[in-house]
Amino acid sequence: MNPPGNTPAATTGAPPSQQQVALIDLLDRLLSGGVVITGDLVLSVADIDLVRISLRALITSISERTPAPWAAHVPSEERGTP
Amino acid sequence: MSDASLTYAYAVARDRTPALAAEAGTLTGVAGAPVRLLTPDRTTTPVAVVSHVPAEDFHEAALHRHLEDLGWLEALARAHHGVIEALAAHTTVLPLRLATVYLDDDRVRAMLDDNQKLFFDGLERLRGHVELGVKLYVEAEPRPPAATDAPPDPALSPGRAYLRRRRTEQDARHDAHRAAEEAAQRIAVIARAHAVQWARHRVQEGELATGPGQNVVNDAYLVPADHVRAFREETMHATDGLPGLRVDVTGPWAPYSFATLTPPEPGTASAP
Helix, strand or coil: CCCCCCCCCCCCCCCCCCCCCCHHHHHHHHHHHHCCCCCCCCCHHHHHHHHHHHHHHHHHHCCCCCCCHHHHHCCCCCCCCC | CCCCCCEEEEEECCCCCCHHHHHHCCECCCCCCCCCEEECCCCCEEEEEEEEEEEHHHHHHHHHHCCCCHHHHHHHHHHHHHHHHHHHCCCEEEEEEEEEEEHHHHHHHHHHHHHHHHHHHHHHHHCCCCEEEEEEEECCCCCHHHHHHHHHHHHHHHHHHHHHHHHHHHHHHHHHHHHHHHHHHHHHHHHHCCCCEEEECCCCEEEEEEEEEEEEEEEEEEEEHHHHHHHHHHHCCCCCCCCEEEEEEECCCCCCCHCCCCCCCCCCCCCC
């Protein structure tokens, strides 16, 4: 079980200005962003969703229902035009 | 298939430009293999950014198991991001979801053929834009000095003193959240001037949250490259005059939060 990416990104040609980003900011994007392609994948989209659920249990400790205090002021959609 | 390799796909780009090919040639992928560019079977565009990964670690069951391991996940995420970030410096890339793995290169080529139009539309929508993250924090636990430092009022029973203190704390928390609401509205105004799309992430909680303070907004904006500086500078001032609040702008990121393929409705033209 070798961890992937033994070579740090900083040595693989990434810009030298790059600071290591916070893992939580990265996982926010990589676990919910990026194009999901259906079809001929090794791991199906449905399976990825299951993985995400178990990971989120690890990453967050508080219920997803914790409301934002100004919830009434934001659109209900997750993506939109500002 | 224990000694076989699979093909890990990171992103899709429009053209195999010399600069992109040269940059890809310097990169090492998630499992230490060289990063390569693949073109579709029938045409030369778009191109997929891929590398080989060992089947023993990336077939379905192994991947399921590994992704539960936070250390493994972090290494994968950082390597995935390293490749995408390096390439995004040269051209618009459409990031694919983490751990998009195909049986072989031919399956990736076929996928490019099947989705060519959608990729072109997605790349065109993101061209010249980056993602910026905006996080708002309510700093620490609001504790007005009057409630915590003053000696207990001997005239109050312990129960009433407790209730009074709770109420004062709730008032302070309420004030902080009202201030956060004000800051969020200021950011919305800034975003209308400088951003073209908005996405909401869950507020950050738990062991990995970086703090300090309670994260109350965790948003992402798709911003034209020539507006990045103004968006960042104005957003950094969104909490001016609002004590107890902190704003944090991250990025620029490759447009992860806006990388979607939306197929056109059947029978309608695919107008942007």
